[in-house]
Amino acid sequence: MQETLQNIIELKDITRIFDDNGFVAVKDFNLEVKRGEFVTFLGPSGCGKTTTLRMIAGFDLPTKGQILLDGKDISQLPPNKRPINTVFQRYALFPHMNIFDNIAFGLKLKNLPKEEIVKKVKRVLEMVDLEGFENRTVSTLSGGQQQRIAIARALVNEPKILLLDEPLGALDLKMRKEMQLELKSMHDRLGITFIYVTHDQEEALTMSDKIVVMNEGTIQQIGTPEDIYNEPSNAFVADFIGESNIFKGIMTGKLKVRFCGGEFECMDDVEEGTHVDVVVRPEDVILTAPEKGTITGVVTGVIFKGIHYEITVESGKNEMVIQSTRTPKIGEQVGLCLDPDGIHIMIAEDHTTRFTASVTADYQLEFNEEILHCDLTKVIPGSVMKDGVLKDANGEVIDPSLLKVDVAIEPGDIEMSDDAEAGLTSGKITNLIYKGDHYSYVVRTDSGNDLIVDDEYLWNMDDRVGLILPEEKMTFTLHK
């Protein structure tokens, strides 16, 4: 009991499926937020972060799951019954009211005495550094000032949780930096729990106690900013947070990993022979003379970035981005070194595509109205084809309608084509990550399945591609 109360809010198995199109916006979302924490939902647009926030606020109801506030389920309560306030992306200040009436809106609804309302409004205006703004109209304020009023209007109700939906998105860079620090110090002073939504990884790293990285409706990683940056749990997080080089590698010994044609020492103890994704941050790569490097490469690009140069080095088929204050010349041979703590190992997920095909009356595999050629006698041990019927080891006829076969194919064996009709199935590219010598794509088929495809050529997000699955590369097993 003591332990649950330490958490101000808990989200349990939250799933949100939109009724009109069946789109799964959030899937199996589990999160515990401690009292007074600054939690940030971070992810690209459409990852479900705002939907999750809206479910906490009450503007959206979860299809499944519970939201526990202080241990009580509030997931079906309307927003006006929740002790939670929101700072909206475009402020949503009431244009027909002056600043005082805007801030006092919530207090007036609670029927507080007039003097108390005046006092509270004054105090919260001081807190956001806008004393004496009571009688101003909304239109006379700058974007930054409107933002502060929006924060004041939420805070004056003394919410248990303050929700902030990309509140700094509409401000210019300088203003945004200022407000980030201000929000952070406000959070430290007030001790209210903040839940913040942003797609800006730098903002998340600057402000948060805890970051929840999301993609396509699911949580990718939960952790402190340091954890997320230094120990990304998968290629998506590594790619999304900060600049990174991601390579495919294999463990070659205790604390040893081989990638980019070199063997490096690392700090992650992963079993020998495991396929891994290796993340290398550009600032962790050390440029040396060619003979001193673990691997060597040719400089192909140098861009001045102010405090450092961004240098692109090609080593064999791999390309690595490096940040350095040294300025090698284009075409120069350089050596590349890495400290063990500059190498982050992630166990590569199983990216094999699997689907189940049915069997036609004449014992041929069928998937998506296409015939796959497969020798069923090899799939079912001891079976033989005789007089056009398949008989098992005991000589009994196998009914094709009861038979199903699992088909598996590796990401590197799938080919993509411009012609959507060319292959067994087709889909849209929903994600891509550069992995040094090839791109790893996620292709969502029309039936809603995600396929992982490796391809050395660059395709664009949202490209429609046909997926050619060569039969000779498929492995077939009997569906249980």
Next chain:
Amino acid sequence: MKLQFSRKTLGIPYGIFLILFVVAPLVVIVSYAFTNGTGRFTLSNLTGFFADPNTLGTLLYSFVLAFVTTCVCLLIAYPVAYVLARFHWKRRSVLLMIFIMPMWINFTLRITALKEILTLIEGNLAFHPFLNSVIGMTYDFLPFMILPIYNTLEKLDGSLLEAAADLGADSVQAFLKVTLPLSVPGIVSGISMVFLPAMTNYVVLDMLYNSTYIMGSLIGSYFSAYDWHGGSMIALVLLVIICLFTLLTGRDEENARGGALL
């Protein structure tokens, strides 16, 4: 030489139109209003207007009729506009069209149809002149009330309502404190689109075989009796009243519109 249009030259066609159809008639009306049959200056038309109980009575009656019509239009139009604008309809434009479509049907045909329906229900139209006038004008002017209200409600930022709910307002409170005040510009322009024509548009009433006399019919009767001077004075007085009214609501509308822009 290149042919060039300055902004001024582009204004010439409208300038001609303005002089021919706005300024010139106005001058004619004013000059007729303040002269008698022999062309001499006189104020007798003006004093005659205010001395004649019949004229004043008609003015008051027109005002009441227009007021009632406007209220009925508002009461019908607001809920319709609200439901159309605030709820997620799959074919919102089709639904809106159903309410706007009468405007596309020939006026004569529309009113004649209404007349037949009313005759069927009431038997003799002469029994309920006021009621029939209100029904006829409401039928004719309703789209002009729905459209501006629908437009303001449709543009209303949904996040304002979410903000209201977030701050503790239930749906009734959110409507009264946010939706309604922010739809005032639409209401005001709807009122001025309905009230002013309702004061003068006697064609609807005429077509309904209506004995009701409003300002428009009064002017018409003066002109058909060849009393150009008396008729012009009534038209002028009405014009002044309408100008005053427009100024008043115009200011309100400006305030409210300013509010909506914030």
